[in-house]
Structures are given as C-alpha cells and as structure tokens.
C-alpha cells in the first residue's frame with residue numbers, strides 16, 4: 001500500500017544560503033500577496049489565468065526568474081486552495097502574508113532528462129539538495145541510514161529564525177495480511193470526557209487545556225467589547241494568538257499520546273462518524289464548538305493514519321446510529337436520554353443502570369462488530 005509521509009529536518013544553512021532562502025521566502029510572499037490583490041479586484045480570476053499572467057509579471061520583474069519556478073506556481077496553488085476553503089466555509093478569508101507570520105515556500109520534485117532529481121536527501125552526509133541552492137546541512141532521523149524514497153515535494157519553513165525543511169514522500173508500506181484481531185474496542189468521543197471506551201476507560205481533558213480555553217473565551221469577550229483601532233484591541237488579538245498557539249501545541253501532543261495508546265492496545269477501533277454530531281450543532285458557544293470540533297477531527301485523523309502504520313483497523317459507524325439512546329443490554333430505545341445533561345439512566349425495560357458514555361461506547365462496539373463480520377464475509 002502506498003502512503004504519504006512527511007519527514008521534517010532542521011536545516012543549518014550558511015550565510016550565503018540564508019540570503020538565498022530568505023529571498024525565496026520573500027518571493028513566495030510577494031507572489032501570494034500580489035495575486036491576492038488581483039483576486040480581490042477580480043473574483044473570477046482562475047488558476048490558469050494567474051499562471052499566464054505570471055509570464056508577463058516575470059518580464060516586468062526580472063528577479064522572479066532567479067527563483068525556482070515551482071515556488072511561484074505552488075504559491076498560486078496555495079492561494080487557490082485558501083480561496084476554496086473560504087468559499088466552502090472551512091476557513092476565514094485569505095489574508096496577506098506578512099513578514100511576521102510563519103514563512104514557507106514549497107517546491108516540487110522533478111527528474112530531468114538524465115534522470116537527476118532536483119530534490120535529494122543524503123543521510124550519509126546529512127545534506128539536502130534543493131533547487132537553486134547548494135547542499136545544505138540537515139539534522140534529523142539519526143536512525144535512518146538511507147533515503148531511497150520517492151520525493152513528491154519539499155517545503156522550506158522559517159520559524160522563529162530557524163530553518164526547517166519538510167520532505168513529503170510516497171512510501172510503499174508493506175501490508176501484512178490482516179491477522180485475526182484479538183481485541184476490539186468501541187470509542188465514544190465527547191466533550192467532558194474526550195474518550196470513553198467500551199473497556200470502561202475514561203480520558204478527561206487535561207486541566208491545563210481547560211484553563212487555557214477558559215482564558216481564551218474571556219479574552220474573546222473582552223475583544224468584542226474593545227474598540228477597533230485602539231492600542232488595547234491589538235494587544236488582545238496578540239494575546240489570543242499566543243494562547244491559541246499554546247492550546248494547539250498541548251492538544252496535539254496530548255492527542256498523539258491518546259491515539260497511539262488506543263492503536264497499540266487494540267486491533268480494531270470503532271468510532272462514530274462525527275460530521276453531523278448534534279452536540280456540535282447545539283453548542284451555543286462558538287469558541288467551545290470550534291475547539292471541540294478541531295480536537296475530535298484531529299483524534300479521528302490520527303487514529304486513521306496510525307492504524308495504517310500499525311496494521312490495525314478503524315471502523316466508523318453511521319452518524320444516524322443512536323448510540324447514546326439505545327440500551328446496550330436489551331437494545332431498547334430510550335429517547336429521553338437525548339438530553340445531554342442526562343449522565344446516568346436506568347433502562348425502563350431491563351432496569352440496567354447505565355453510564356451515558358460507557359453505554360454509548362458499548363453500542364458503538366456492537367455496530368463495529370457487525371461491520372467487521374460483513375467484511376469477513378466479503379473476503380471469504
């Protein structure tokens with residue numbers, strides 16, 4: 001099976017290379033911002049029109065010719081994608097890239113007629129060759145001896161004065177035949193307890209994260225009351241950005257830990273499909289909604305790709321499956337449980353007393369088992 005994987009290396013460019021890298025980063029920013037302005041003037045400007053216009057722009061600004069062409073084209077591609085996300089209501093309006101934001105440029109891997117590629121990672125000498133640059137020293141992946149992977153592209157990043165390169169490769173993962181699963185677990189994803197499993201495990205959101213999220217809510221209230229153009233207003237925005245970054249980092253580390261454990265300990269993991277979760281739609285608090293949404297999506301994303309790494313399986317049950325309302329003991333449906341505040345309930349038919357989330361995870365497990373049996377029939 002072929003999978004995409006990213007390798008991140010720290011780069012140690014010399015002075016000459018730093019100058020070049022900075023000028024490439026600046027060029028990418030220039031192109032992005034230039035066509036952002038053009039798009040503002042003419043909404044219907046397409047990728048191909050921008051690409052054609054780029055030829056004229058290069059005649060006007062000769063220094064654009066000193067840059068690898070892929071950097072320019074990928075800048076247009078990034079802009080196009082930013083607008084697509086905006087039109088599909090997945091993110092805010094594309095903004096100008098400033099010198100202060102994280103800077104990056106992406107270049108694509110190509111072979112020339114002699115079969116020499118423009119991007120090359122040499123782990124024996126710890127250097128990377130990027131288009132229009134000499135070999136740059138890199139560090140990372142000490143255990144890896146060779147880099148005989150199909151490179152798709154490389155993204156150069158400048159973060160807090162340090163340079164990194166992210167190399168995207170297409171790796172051929174040796175797929176072992178699916179072994180007989182020894183363990184299967186149902187997972188209920190929630191707000192208070194992030195994860196509840198059918199084994200009775202509950203994982204709560206860590207306190208530090210809760211604190212930061214409350215702080216963020218407070219600051220946002222403050223921001224909505226402060227006046228635009230005042231010095232204070234921008235101070236609050238800066239604070240919000242800092243806390244957002246902190247939340248993101250803590251959440252990422254934490255979610256990695258949770259998902260790695262879940263994957264390592266179980267052969268089949270059953271989760272819900274959360275696209276139209278009523279909890280998200282009902283939430284009145286927009287920020288809480290956003291944080292909840294991103295965190296759960298991250299968990300699902302992590303589980304999915306880690307499952308391919310460890311040769312495990314993920315099943316997702318239908319959004320419409322009433323996992324919380326069914327009694328996991330007798331399968332009687334109790335609509336009164338729809339109310340999210342009901343944390344514990346007794347089944348009116350079999351009188352089993354349920355913890356809301358554990359009951360849901362047991363139902364999710366049942367549905368997962370059905371999906372697994374269906375798969376078995378398909379293969380036999």
Ligand SMILES: [Zn+2]
Pocket residue numbers: 327328329330331332347348349350351352
């Ligand atoms: Zn029952």
